[in-house]
Amino acid sequence: MIATLAFYLFSAILIASAAMVVTSRNPVHAVLFLILSFFNAAALFLLAGAEFLAMTLVIVYVGAVAVLFLFVVMMLDVNFVQLREGFQRYLPVGATIGVVLLGELVLVTGGWRIAPGSDALRFAPMDATVENTRQIGQMLYTDYILLFQVSGLILLVAMIGAIVLTLRDRRTSRHQNVAAQIARTAADTLVLVDVVRGAGVPADHYLRPKVAEAKPVAPATSHGDHH
Amino acid sequence: MVDILVDFLLHNMLGQLILTVIKALAILVPLLVMVAYLTYAERKVLGAIQLRRGPNVVGPFGLFQPFADAIKMLMKETIIPSGSSKALFLLAPMLTFALAMVAWAVIPLNDGWAVADINVGVLYLFAISSLGVYGIIIAGWASNSKYPFLGAMRSAAQMVSYEVSMGFVMVTVLVCVGSLNLNDIVTAQTNLWFCVPLFPMFVLFFISTLAETNRSPFDLPEGESEIVAGFFLEYSSLSFGLFFLGEYANMILMSSMTTILFLGGWLAPFGIPTPFWFGPIWFILKVCAILFAFIWIRGTFPRYLYDQLMRMGWKVFLPFSLFYLVLVAGVLMAFGWLPHSA
Numbered sequence: 001m002i003a004t005l006a007f008y009l010f011s012a013i014l015i016a017s018a019a020m021v022v023t024s025r026n027p028v029h030a031v032l033f034l035i036l037s038f039f040n041a042a043a044l045f046l047l048a049g050a051e052f053l054a055m056t057l058v059i060v061y062v063g064a065v066a067v068l069f070l071f072v073v074m075m076l077d078v079n080f081v082q083l084r085e086g087f088q089r090y091l092p093v094g095a096t097i098g099v100v101l102l103g104e105l106v107l108v109t110g111g112w113r114i115a116p117g118s119d120a121l122r123f124a125p126m127d128a129t130v131e132n133t134r135q136i137g138q139m140l141y142t143d144y145i146l147l148f149q150v151s152g153l154i155l156l157v158a159m160i161g162a163i164v165l166t167l168r169d170r171r172t173s174r175h176q177n178v179a180a181q182i183a184r185t186a187a188d189t190l191v192l193v194d195v196v197r198g199a200g201v202p203a204d205h206y207l208r209p210k211v212a213e214a215k216p217v218a219p220a221t222s223h224g225d226h227h
Numbered sequence: 228m229v230d231i232l233v234d235f236l237l238h239n240m241l242g243q244l245i246l247t248v249i250k251a252l253a254i255l256v257p258l259l260v261m262v263a264y265l266t267y268a269e270r271k272v273l274g275a276i277q278l279r280r281g282p283n284v285v286g287p288f289g290l291f292q293p294f295a296d297a298i299k300m301l302m303k304e305t306i307i308p309s310g311s312s313k314a315l316f317l318l319a320p321m322l323t324f325a326l327a328m329v330a331w332a333v334i335p336l337n338d339g340w341a342v343a344d345i346n347v348g349v350l351y352l353f354a355i356s357s358l359g360v361y362g363i364i365i366a367g368w369a370s371n372s373k374y375p376f377l378g379a380m381r382s383a384a385q386m387v388s389y390e391v392s393m394g395f396v397m398v399t400v401l402v403c404v405g406s407l408n409l410n411d412i413v414t415a416q417t418n419l420w421f422c423v424p425l426f427p428m429f430v431l432f433f434i435s436t437l438a439e440t441n442r443s444p445f446d447l448p449e450g451e452s453e454i455v456a457g458f459f460l461e462y463s464s465l466s467f468g469l470f471f472l473g474e475y476a477n478m479i480l481m482s483s484m485t486t487i488l489f490l491g492g493w494l495a496p497f498g499i500p501t502p503f504w505f506g507p508i509w510f511i512l513k514v515c516a517i518l519f520a521f522i523w524i525r526g527t528f529p530r531y532l533y534d535q536l537m538r539m540g541w542k543v544f545l546p547f548s549l550f551y552l553v554l555v556a557g558v559l560m561a562f563g564w565l566p567h568s569a
Contacts, residue, residue, distance in 0.1 A: 028368060032315075035361070055350035063357030064387060067364070071383050074368050074376075131346050133407055176534070 007047055014040035027073045035066045052133040250342045254331050262475040263293035269522045276526035300471075303464040308370060311461065315369035320462065320469035323362030327476035330355040334483050335410050337493045337506035348409035349397055352484060353390075356439060359477060360386040363441075363448060363458045366470070370461040378457025381533065382441060382448035388540035389438040395548035396432040399425060399555050400488045405566025413492035415566075422489040428551055429489045431544055433520070436481035438540070440474065443525035447533055482517040486510060490517075 017040065020033040038061045045054035140148050235242040267282065267290070274281025282289035307313055333348040335341040345351060360383055367379020401407060403425070404415040422429040438445040449457035459470045486492055490513045493506030501509070531539075559565045 032365070051345065051347050052350070055347050055354050058354040059350065059357055063354060063360075063390065067360055067383055067387055070364055071380070074364075075380075133347060178538070 003047060007044070010040045010043045010047070013037075014044070027076075028070065031066060031070045031073050034069070035062055038062050038066065050132055052136055247342070251332070254334075254336075254342060255328060258328075258331060258476060258479065259472070261479060262472055263297065265475050265479065265518060266296070266471075267293050268518070269525075272519065272522045273526050276523070297468070300468040301465060305464040305466060306461075308372065308461050310371040312369040312371065315365050316461075317466065319362050319366035319369060320459075320466045320473070322365065323359065323473035324469040324476075326355055326358050326362065327473040327480060330480050333409060334480075334487070335413065335492065336510050337503070338414070339410060340507070341409065344408070344410055347407045349401065349407045349412070352409075352480075353394065353397060356393075356477075356481070356484075357386075357390050359439070362470075362473065366462070367458040370458075372461055374454040374456075375458045375460045377454050378448045378450070378460070381450075381454075382458060385438055385441070385445065385447060385536060385540075388537060389435045389544070392431060392540065392544035392548045393435045393439065395545070395552050396428045396435065397488065399428050399548070399552045402552070402556050402559060403566070409487055409492075413487055413494065416491040416494060420489060420491040420494075425489065425551075425555070428548065429485075431548055432485060432488065433517070435544065436485060437521070437524065438536070440477045440481050440521075442478065442521055444528040444531050445536055446530060447536065450530065452530075478518060478521055479514060482514045482521070483510075485517055486513040 014037050017033045017036040021030050021037065024030045024033060038057060042054040042057045042062075045051070045057060236246045237243070270292070271281040271289075273279075282292040285291045285295045307316060330352055332342045333345055333351050335344065341348075363382040363386075364379045367375040367377075367382070370376070400412065400421055403421065404412045406412065406415075437443075441448045447453075447457075449459070451457075454460075459467055462470060492513075493510045495501045495505070495509055
């Protein structure tokens with residue numbers, strides 16, 4: 001009884017928050033509603049007895065992916081009023097595309113015939129004595145290891161692609177030389193001055209940074225700097 | 228009479244609910260007292276490090292100082308900035324505090340002494356600790372002010388980065404245990420605590436927990452000398468208090484995680500024979516030792532630069548933890564020490 005009630009509660013919140021993701025005017029609120037819907041999906045997984053999937057959903061989507069969404073959305077300052085400006089003008093075109101897509105979906109799913117024996121496969125795959133974490137591990141890493149490795153490779157290629165696309169030119173960007181920074185000691189940069197007691201400290205006798213050796217400066221940047 | 232009570236608590240739905248609430252209170256009330264005295268201990272230890280006395284006026288040895296602070300905080304006026312997003316502004320401290328509390332449901336203080344002894348305990352802890360960033364991010368954004376926003380941005384990047392290597396450290400421990408259950412993790416250390424064979428991972432995990440709890444030397448999200456107080460700059464009174472409680476409860480939580488994963492939880496060191504009820508005391512002693520290290524580090528090290536922090540997370544911790552995970556898995560495989568290697 002409680003499980004059924006909980007199911008309806010979580011599903012209702014899930015659908016409501018998913019609707020809010022699309023309709024809310026503030027993009028940050030939209031992402032927060034997205035997170036709420038992730039949570040409710042995780043709760044539904046828990047109700048179905050798939051605790052590993054529930055935790056993974058929270059860790060991966062809520063803990064990492066949604067944080068990056070939120071990060072980007074907060075930084076970008078998207079103005080939704082501006083985005084909605086041409087709404088009425090583009091409405092007919094958008095509606096037409098939507099109707100065409102809907103029609104295609106109906107055609108595809110209407111003609112979908114389910115194989116006769118598949119129900120039996122779907123409803124009794126679990127050995128209740130083995131916890132589902134172990135079962136998922138067995139499936140992924142033993143039974144379907146090749147497919148798993150291939151998907152890993154695809155992700156690797158995508159990652160390298162993203163890095164290649166965003167890697168900036170190293171000559172124009174400034175970089176730190178970590179080894180040089182770490183190798184630097186106090187003796188390289190500071191002059192220790194003995195102070196005679198009671199005589200005061202002359203203005204040029206503080207513990208002070210050494211004067212850096214004059215480096216050859218490119219003419220374009222030193223223009224107008226005559227000190 | 229007693230029979231009726233036991234029957235009611237164990238076999239009635241309402242009774243079970245009441246029993247769960249009692250169990251939760253049995254964890255949370257001592258936890259909050261511990262948080263209060265952690266703030267006191269921090270000020271005393273920092274005082275000792277800096278050759279000061281620390282709080283010594285309120286009560287004997289200043290022992291009532293935390294309660295005086297709590298009352299002061301409650302009496303102050305709650306200020307909500309007019310430009311802020313009010314609902315989220317108030318949600319953020321509650322979220323931080325609530326997350327710091329719910330994680331305690333799975334922490335076993337003794338063999339089988341957890342409110343919820345679930346099979347995916349480690350994943351649950353990892354999930355909850357990875358949510359901690361939301362309290363900070365929402366606080367920074369809802370304040371609608373530049374320093375909190377900078378603090379939130381820093382915190383988001385920092386916590387996401389260090390979570391990755393923390394995850395790999397946990398996986399290394401799990402490979403040695405063969406279970407995600409926290410109880411099993413501790414009992415697997417009966418002969419040898421994991422901090423010995425996995426010592427580098429222990430150090431890595433400890434440093435990552437410093438970064439994850441935004442403690443010095445990684446306290447960039449609040450960095451008072453650069454961005455005033457960071458993400459909780461606009462908060463006052465109880466809403467600030469909830470952040471404060473949440474941060475310290477998180478410190479204790481992370482110390483407990485370190486204790487469970489590496490220091491053998493409730494097990495006695497060197498197999499000293501102790502009665503069963505003494506387990507929680509060993510647990511708390513270990514947690515206190517780690518908390519002392521937290522405070523010690525705060526009193527000793529200067530704050531990291533932001534780029535250094537990021538470089539260490541991604542270019543040192545992540546490759547090293549990956550390498551060590553592969554090494555441990557390889558060694559276990561080669562010597563046939565893998566658990567459940569049927």
